[in-house]
Amino acid sequence: MSRPLLEAKGVHKSYMMGRSPLHVLRGAELHVQGGEFVAVMGASGSGKSTLLHILGAVDTLDQGSVKYKGHDVAAQTSPWQNAYRNHNVGLVFQFYHLLPELNVFENIVLPRMVGSSVLRWLSNGSNARAAAREIMDKVGLSDRAKHRPRELSGGERQRAAIARALVNRPTLLLADEPTGNLDAATGREILAVLEQLNAEGQTIIMVTHDPDIAARAGRIVYLVNGQVQTRH
Ligand SMILES: Nc1ncnc2c1ncn2[C@@H]1O[C@H](COP(=O)(O)OP(=O)(O)O)[C@@H](O)[C@H]1O
Ligand SMILES: [Mg+2]
Numbered sequence: 137m138s139r140p141l142l143e144a145k146g147v148h149k150s151y152m153m154g155r156s157p158l159h160v161l162r163g164a165e166l167h168v169q170g171g172e173f174v175a176v177m178g179a180s181g182s183g184k185s186t187l188l189h190i191l192g193a194v195d196t197l198d199q200g201s202v203k204y205k206g207h208d209v210a211a212q213t214s215p216w217q218n219a220y221r222n223h224n225v226g227l228v229f230q231f232y233h234l235l236p237e238l239n240v241f242e243n244i245v246l247p248r249m250v251g252s253s254v255l256r257w258l259s260n261g262s263n264a265r266a267a268a269r270e271i272m273d274k275v276g277l278s279d280r281a282k283h284r285p286r287e288l289s290g291g292e293r294q295r296a297a298i299a300r301a302l303v304n305r306p307t308l309l310l311a312d313e314p315t316g317n318l319d320a321a322t323g324r325e326i327l328a329v330l331e332q333l334n335a336e337g338q339t340i341i342m343v344t345h346d347p348d349i350a351a352r353a354g355r356i357v358y359l360v361n362g363q364v365q366t367r368h
Pocket of ligand 1: 153160178180182183184185186
């Protein structure tokens with residue numbers, strides 16, 4: 137087998153709860169190959185979000201390593217880590233986290249503007265707008281471009297959030313309970329979007345506590361006692 141795209145080894149993470157540490161991850165291991173669709177299951181509070189945030193470098197680990205294409209993420213410079221967060225990883229959350237004052241198109245194009253100077257934006261802005269339109273089309277939102285998030289259904293909000301996560305063409309899509317706030321039928325629609333992206337080669341790690349949703353992924357792992365297990 138080729139080298140994994142993402143390789144988490146011996147990951148430990150504690151949070152301080154008052155004076156006593158809460159040891160959430162206790163040597164978690166996860167290897168993900170490019171093109172995989174992995175579901176992470178586990179009880180509420182088992183550390184699923186914590187693990188996802190560490191994989192995406194939006195949280196730090198206490199011990200162990202996460203390697204992306206062989207690079208130890210924690211050992212890199214902060215510009216490298218920023219580039220990793222902004223370009224290699226796309227994050228999707230249960231509650232969408234769209235900016236309410238911006239319309240769908242503006243929400244989606246925004247990550248393309250982050251870190252771009254005015255001059256670069258002036259020369260590259262049309263590429264960014266084209267990328268945003270293409271991805272809106274892919275998730276089926278083209279006719280909602282001018283809508284504000286509050287004018288969208290839950291499913292449409294999550295499509296917009298997925299499009300925003302993908303506009304920089306990340307290698308890795310990390311989705312934290314993407315169907316958790318949706319009714320079953322809408323959840324299946326969102327899953328269909330993720331399946332289609334995966335069929336086109338997108339690597340996806342998705343946290344869920346819904347076994348029917350997890351069953352649609354290529355592989356399921358379970359977080360139990362701070363470790364990743366392949367069986368319940
Ligand atoms: N920033 C934090 N500070 C303190 N405790 C936290 C923090 N984030 C998460 N926790 C705790 O760590 C545990 C795991 O949280 P989380 O990763 O969100 O679990 P899950 O996503 O599986 O429900 C929970 O008990 C939670 O309360
Ligand atoms: Mg969570």
